[in-house]
Amino acid sequence: MRWPALLLACAALSSCNRYDLFRISGYQQESFSNKADVVFVIDNSDSMYEVSASLALNFANFINTIQSSEEEIPSDGLPDAADNFIDYVNNRSSYVDFQFAITTTDVEVSVGEALGGLYKRGDPNLTDDFVNTLLCEATCFREDLQLPTDPTYVCGGPLGDEITEEYLDCVCGAGTWTGNCGAAIEEGIEAAYMSMCSAVPSPPVACFDDVLQEATATGEDDELVPALFTDANVLRNEGMLRENANTIVVFVSDEGDGSRRLHREPTAEEYESLFGQFGRRVTFASIVPGLDADGGVTCPGTATDWGVERYNYLAFRTNGLVEDIFDPACDPRDFGEALEALGELLTNLLTTFPLASVPQPETLIVRVDGSDVAPADVTGQDKYGYDIYGSGWSYSASDNAVEFHGDAIPGYDAEVQVLYLPLEGMPRELPF
Numbered sequence: 001m002r003w004p005a006l007l008l009a010c011a012a013l014s015s016c017n018r019y020d021l022f023r024i025s026g027y028q029q030e031s032f033s034n035k036a037d038v039v040f041v042i043d044n045s046d047s048m049y050e051v052s053a054s055l056a057l058n059f060a061n062f063i064n065t066i067q068s069s070e071e072e073i074p075s076d077g078l079p080d081a082a083d084n085f086i087d088y089v090n091n092r093s094s095y096v097d098f099q100f101a102i103t104t105t106d107v108e109v110s111v112g113e114a115l116g117g118l119y120k121r122g123d124p125n126l127t128d129d130f131v132n133t134l135l136c137e138a139t140c141f142r143e144d145l146q147l148p149t150d151p152t153y154v155c156g157g158p159l160g161d162e163i164t165e166e167y168l169d170c171v172c173g174a175g176t177w178t179g180n181c182g183a184a185i186e187e188g189i190e191a192a193y194m195s196m197c198s199a200v201p202s203p204p205v206a207c208f209d210d211v212l213q214e215a216t217a218t219g220e221d222d223e224l225v226p227a228l229f230t231d232a233n234v235l236r237n238e239g240m241l242r243e244n245a246n247t248i249v250v251f252v253s254d255e256g257d258g259s260r261r262l263h264r265e266p267t268a269e270e271y272e273s274l275f276g277q278f279g280r281r282v283t284f285a286s287i288v289p290g291l292d293a294d295g296g297v298t299c300p301g302t303a304t305d306w307g308v309e310r311y312n313y314l315a316f317r318t319n320g321l322v323e324d325i326f327d328p329a330c331d332p333r334d335f336g337e338a339l340e341a342l343g344e345l346l347t348n349l350l351t352t353f354p355l356a357s358v359p360q361p362e363t364l365i366v367r368v369d370g371s372d373v374a375p376a377d378v379t380g381q382d383k384y385g386y387d388i389y390g391s392g393w394s395y396s397a398s399d400n401a402v403e404f405h406g407d408a409i410p411g412y413d414a415e416v417q418v419l420y421l422p423l424e425g426m427p428r429e430l431p432f
Contacts, residue, residue: 035245036098036346039114041191042138043253044104044182047301051254051325052139053163054335056131060159062339063127066096066346096346097121100130101240103195104138105253106182107260111228112194114237128171135163136172140181189271189310190259192249196278197229199237204277214263225260241280249314250285250342254325256307266295266306267313267384281352283320285345286311287338290324295383299330313384319351319403351409354401359420366393366402367417368410376405 042052098121101114116133119126141147148164155170168177197207207229212222241247251257261270275282288311290298297303315322323338366373376392387394391406402418410416 034097035242036096036248037101037241037245038098038248038250038346039101039103039192039195039240040134040250040252041188041195042102042104042134043186043188043255044106044138044140044180045184045186045255046140046142046181047254049139049141049145050332051252051335052134054332055252055339056134056163057159057161058334058336058339059131059134060127061336062343065340066098066343067121098346099240099242100126101195101237102130102133102138103191104182105186105188105191107187107191107194107228108183110191110194111233112191112196112198112237113233114195114198114240118239131159132171135168136177137180141168141178142181143178145178185258186253186255187259188251188253188257189268189314190261192251193271193274194229194233195237196241196247196275198233198235199240200278201235203229203234204274206274206277211260213260241278245280247280247282248285248320248345249282250287251311252287252325253311254289255302256288256304257310258307259310262310264306266309268310272314272317281354283318283345284311284314285321285323285342286315287321287323287325287342288312289326298324299326316382316384317386321345351405352396352399352401352403353416353418354399355418355420357420357422358400358424359395360423361395361397363419363421364395364402365417365419367419368408368414370415373404373408376408 042048042055100119102116103112103114104110115137116129119130119133123129147168148162150160150164150166153160153164153166153170159167169175194207197203208227210227211225213225214222257268259268259271261274262268289301289303289308291305291308291312292298295309296305297308312322314320321341323341325333325338327333364375366375374392376389376394378387379390380388382388389405391408393402393404393408395402404410
C-alpha cells in the first residue's frame with residue numbers, strides 16, 4: 001500500500017530524491033540480446049566477381065573469429081558445464097547467436113528472397129553452405145570470364161587460396177555457375193526492404209505499394225510500376241527476423257544504390273521510415289566505394305556519388321559501419337579487413353535502448369554497470385543537419401529511446417538501466 005503514498009509524495013518532481021525516483025519508477029530496460037540476424041545484400045553485377053571471390057575466401061576466418069572464444073571452452077562433464085554457464089553470464093559477448101541470409105541487389109528477380117535459406121550458428125556446414133550459395137547463386141560469372149584452373153582439385157576438398165573452375169564445377173554443378181548476372185540498376189536498399197517484408201506474417205502496407213518511377217528522359221511521363229511484393233512473398237523468408245534479435249543489413253557493392261522509391265536523392269529518409277515500420281532495431285553496414293571530403297566517389301567507375309551516399313546515410317543514422325570496397329590503388333580490397341570490422345560491429349551492437357513508457361525527459365537517469373552516465377553535449381551538426389553528440393547519452397522523442405554516444409557506448413554484455421518518471425501511469429514492469 002505504500003505505492004500510492006510514494007506517488008503522491010513525489011507528484012512534484014522537486015520533492016523526489018534520486019532514490020525515491022528509483023523506487024517509484026525504476027525500470028531496467030532489456031539490456032542484452034545476443035541474437036544477431038545478418039542479411040548480406042550482394043551486388044550481382046558483372047563487375048563484382050573479384051569482390052565476391054574475396055568475400056568467399058575470407059568468410060571462414062570471419063566465422064572462426066566470432067565463435068573462436070567458445071571453441072576454447074572445455075566441456076567435460078558437470079563441473080565444466082557449471083563453469084561455462086558462469087562464463088556465459090559474465091561474458092555474454094562471447095556467445096553471439098548469429099544467423100546469416102543472402103539476397104542480391106537484383107530486386108526484380110530476387111524480390112529480397114533469402115537465397116539458399118538461412119545459415120545458423122551451430123550448423124555443421126555453415127561456412128561451406130554460405131560460400132557455395134554466394135558463389136553459385138549471388139555472383140555474376142560472365143561466360144567469357146577466364147577463371148584460374150586446378151586440374152588436381154578433387155570434389156569435397158577445401159576451397160584453397162583462389163576460386164577455380166574446378167571448385168565451382170564441383171559445388172555448383174558443371175557449367176551451371178556461369179550467369180546469375182543482375183540488372184544494370186542495383187537496388188540494394190529496396191532488396192533489403194523486400195527481404196524484411198518477406199520475413200514477417202503481417203508485412204507493412206507499403207510492402208505492397210506500386211511505385212511511381214520518375215521519368216529519366218525529357219518528354220517522358222512518370223511511370224507507375226506495379227509492386228514486386230505480393231501475397232505469395234509473405235513469409236518466404238520465415239525465420240530471418242527473430243524475436244528480440246538485432247538486425248544487421250550488410251550492403252556489398254562497387255556501385256551506388258538505385259532503389260526505385262528514391263529519385264536521385266543522396267539520402268534515404270523514405271526508406272529509413274519504411275524500415276522503422278517493422279519496430280525493430282536495424283543497423284546498416286555499407287561496404288561500398290569510398291567518398292572524398294567533397295562527397296565525390298574516390299575511385300573511377302560507374303558508381304554515382306549520390307547512390308553511394310544513400311548507403312552511407314543509413315549506416316551513419318544507425319551507428320553502423322562504412323568501409324571502402326576498394327584499396328588506395330582502387331583495386332578490389334582484401335575483404336578480410338572489411339569482415340574484421342563487421343565482426344567488431346557484431347560484438348558492439350546495442351547503442352540504442354527503446355523505452356517501455358514515454359518519460360518526462362528531465363527525469364531520465366541512465367546507468368551502465370551501476371554507474372551514472374552523463375547526458376551527451378551537442379557538439380555540432382552533421383552534413384544531414386542532425387545533431388552530433390560527444391560522449392554520453394541522448395533521448396530521442398521520435399523513437400522514444402535512449403541512445404549512447406562515443407566513449408559512453410556500453411559493452412555488449414553491460415547492464416544498462418534507464419530510470420524515469422513516465423508521462424502517464426507506471427512502467428509496465430519494475431525490477432523489484
